[in-house]
Amino acid sequence: MPFETIKLTAKFKLKEIPNGLDDLFSTYREIVNFLITHAYENNITSFKRLKKETYKSLRKEYPELPSHCIYTACQMATAIYKSYRKRKRKGKANGRPVFKKEVIMLDDHLFKLDLEKRIIKLSTPNGRVVLEFYPAKYHEKFRDWKVGQAWLVRTPKGVFINVVFSKEVEVGEPKAFVGVDLNENNVTLSLPNGEFVQIITHEREIRTGYFLKRRKIQRKIRAGKKRKKLLEKYGERERNRLNDLYHKLANKIVELAGKYGGIALEDLTEIRDSIRYSAEMNGRLHRWSFRKLQSIIEYKAKLRGIKVVFVNPAHTSSLCPVCGEKLSPNGHRVLKCSNCGFEADRDVVGSWNIFLRALKMWGVSVPPESPAMKTGAEKVIRYEWCGGSTRAKSSG
Numbered sequence: 312m313p314f315e316t317i318k319l320t321a322k323f324k325l326k327e328i329p330n331g332l333d334d335l336f337s338t339y340r341e342i343v344n345f346l347i348t349h350a351y352e353n354n355i356t357s358f359k360r361l362k363k364e365t366y367k368s369l370r371k372e373y374p375e376l377p378s379h380c381i382y383t384a385c386q387m388a389t390a391i392y393k394s395y396r397k398r399k400r401k402g403k404a405n406g407r408p409v410f411k412k413e414v415i416m417l418d419d420h421l422f423k424l425d426l427e428k429r430i431i432k433l434s435t436p437n438g439r440v441v442l443e444f445y446p447a448k449y450h451e452k453f454r455d456w457k458v459g460q461a462w463l464v465r466t467p468k469g470v471f472i473n474v475v476f477s478k479e480v481e482v483g484e485p486k487a488f489v490g491v492d493l494n495e496n497n498v499t500l501s502l503p504n505g506e507f508v509q510i511i512t513h514e515r516e517i518r519t520g521y522f523l524k525r526r527k528i529q530r531k532i533r534a535g536k537k538r539k540k541l542l543e544k545y546g547e548r549e550r551n552r553l554n555d556l557y558h559k560l561a562n563k564i565v566e567l568a569g570k571y572g573g574i575a576l577e578d579l580t581e582i583r584d585s586i587r588y589s590a591e592m593n594g595r596l597h598r599w600s601f602r603k604l605q606s607i608i609e610y611k612a613k614l615r616g617i618k619v620v621f622v623n624p625a626h627t628s629s630l631c632p633v634c635g636e637k638l639s640p641n642g643h644r645v646l647k648c649s650n651c652g653f654e655a656d657r658d659v660v661g662s663w664n665i666f667l668r669a670l671k672m673w674g675v676s677v678p679p680e681s682p683a684m685k686t687g688a689e690k691v692i693r694y695e696w697c698g699g700s701t702r703a704k705s706s707g
């Protein structure tokens with residue numbers, strides 16, 4: 312069976328702040344900015360070359376610093392300069408690239424994580440220090456995962472070490488695919504047995520609610536710390552609520568796809584920046600949400616050994632899944648094909664096209680007598696989302 316890698320980041324909040332952390336952050340920032348400037352002036356995008364040209368002088372200037380700090384600073388500087396160059400080409404970058412954050416990238420020489428003992432050993436200019444962190448329940452699942460890079464980060468909420476974990480999983484050969492169409496207020500699934508499942512998420516209402524709350528705060532409180540704090544509080548609540556919703560949704564999708572072994576999502580990497588993208592995304596999920604939800608579905612599926620494929624998203628919600636003609640609106644959210652008479656809800660059309668494209672991509676032909684090809688006979692099971700559990704509302 313083929314293997315695939317899953318990568319996830321976990322946060323570890325430190326119980327105490329190590330001595331000299333201020334200096335360490337500012338020294339590191341100084342080095343990263345020196346490196347960015349060097350990369351910028353000599354147009355260097357290679358980590359190796361940047362390190363080669365600067366390592367000796369930096370080592371001399373900062374002899375007390377663990378040597379791997381310079382390596383990771385080179386990695387960060389390369390990444391920052393590369394993304395700056397990309398933005399610059401699109402006309403989206405002004406001035407020179409600068410690194411302002413309180414972030415230090417750590418490699419396996421700079422830190423050791425012990426999940427059992429709940430400690431992290433960190434290399435600093437004052438030698439190795441042992442730091443305790445606040446345990447979280449979700450840390451448990453990473454026990455048998457491989458530890459990769461990490462970042463030491465200071466936020467208003469404290470000092471964290473964010474660790475990237477990876478795991479190799481066996482992903483089986485899919486029997487069929489479940490086509491998943493993500494929308495702002497619902498997720499629609501096209502199942503290989505000819506059924507459609509629609510989960511009403513009410514995400515738009517949740518977002519609108521928080522939007523109105525924020526606007527009210529902005530109107531009432533003109534400026535200052537209190538306003539900022541309140542806005543942050545509600546911003547975090549909204550993110551938490553949506554995050555929770557996405558996890559539950561992803562669990563449901565993975566559960567429904569389990570017996571088929573395959574999930575098909577839309578590939579939005581190609582058209583992300585084009586105008587067509589924003590036109591197609593109109594009324595659909597916010598870009599951030601879309602990618603976030605997709606990535607949660609992807610890793611949860613892989614963990615269960617389910618194959619995830621990404622299909623071409625062009626016109627998934629406007630072409631007839633039966634004959635390929637352009638569909639025209641026929642009442643509220645209903646689309647009709649003037650060529651073959653096919654008619655369905657637009658979300659059903661979207662998920663159905665995604666399902667069919669996945670089969671085509673995987674080299675499976677759709678027999679004409681299969682349930683998915685019968686027009687007008689689709690069965691839609693609708694779920695109302697109520698506080699985490701789904702309840703079937705209607706069918707037929």
Ligand SMILES: [Zn+2]
Nearest residue numbers: 631634648651
């Ligand atoms: Zn048609």
